[in-house]
Amino acid sequence: MSQQPPNERLDADEALAALRDARPSDAVSRRITERALERRAPKRWIVPLAGLAAVAAALVIWAAQPAPSGDRVQVGPHTVVRAPGSEVEVVRRSHEQTLVRLGRGAADFDIEPLGAGQSFRVRTPEIEVEVVGTAFRVETADGCSTVRVTEGRVRVTAGRASSLLGAGESTHHCASAVEAPAPGEALVREAQRLMLDPQRTAEAAVLFERYLSAHPRGVFREEAMFHLPFAERLAGREAAAQTAAVRFLETYPDSRRAGRMRDAFADAP
């Protein structure tokens, strides 16, 4: 063995500080990680073949789903998918109450049905969303927050105002807004936005239908009824499109849009 002096002259404090962030090779790090994780894996030989088949089937189904673009984490039985760069924090977590703060960005929430007395709330700088077993998305940026509900219902509170949102509905709230949007306006606007995406016209149709059933006398009724046949057609459902076109022409025979509807749907009266 050779005697080698240290090749740098450091004092004691510098020598200690030099070890800060010292790390093993990547191979060692990988081995440690994999072995630490493998040890808790279930014993493969006791997994029945049926179980393996079920897992394989689940994987096939899972692979067919669009992958979430952010981090997926479990908060209790609930799933939160955090968009990249978002600021999400679990402020309170107990059996009865879960409070998540969304400081920046967006997150999707898939909430399991809650028991009596249980609540799951998401707070942004502008609003608070209270959940009753649902899937929804919350976005916050530039002083505005948007909530879109995919399943179930949520209660959205902004200041003293509170409203319930059902599946397919969304709401947009800005801290500085003087007036709240008309009921369902966000739903129609969102549906119109989806119409621009050829892959999502079916969703747009669902939102228009949702608006029409939730707001049968809403101010955007004509708007929704006019766009619905086109959304159905773009989604490949011609029969539904024809039906919707007929419904529009029966409801608004004198509308300035009626001519365009008749041109587009020659079979309609």
Added chain:
Amino acid sequence: MSLDPIQFAACREGDEAAWRRVVQSRVHAVFRWSVMLGLRAPEAEDAAQEVLWRAWKQFHKCRAPQAFDAWLYQITRRVVANMRRLVWLKRVLPTESPPEPAFADGPTPAIELSVRACLGRLSRKQAEVLMLSDVEGYTRDEVAAMLGIPPGTVASRLRLARKAFRAAWEQSQVDPPRLPTEGGTDDKRRAGPRRGTAPRLSWEQS
């Protein structure tokens, strides 16, 4: 340093993907702690994987995300203490080679070995407090939480530890530690036939 609260909550609920990210973020620290507490690289590697496995198994015992690192360090201390008891016989065998550098990314091997040798001359309590304060950069209160002692004790112990380390360091500059002639890192040594041929330690057989 504390754990991201959302990751913490996810790990409490058994989310393996979240735990993998935690492991990846802490593996270097746990390995470094193990080395600084006196283990050689192959032992530190075993210790680190044991620590991280135990942490996952006992995650429900971790009180809060802010307490995670202190809690992880407590596990590391116990695992390292157990390993030191198990490897003492190996250490006294005449065939035992001198220590080799453990870190691939860090100071030069000579400095690393000198620091480790100097820490080895301190009492265990002093070495711990010095390592956590002056190498890892934890505050006095954080070190107190990690070691379960009052902050005042940390301060006095740290003062004595620094003094002892400086004396040892000056001495090491006169009489530097031996370096292995072939210069192979522990990683290269482990890449050889050791895996699979060495007897498995008792805690690996569970």
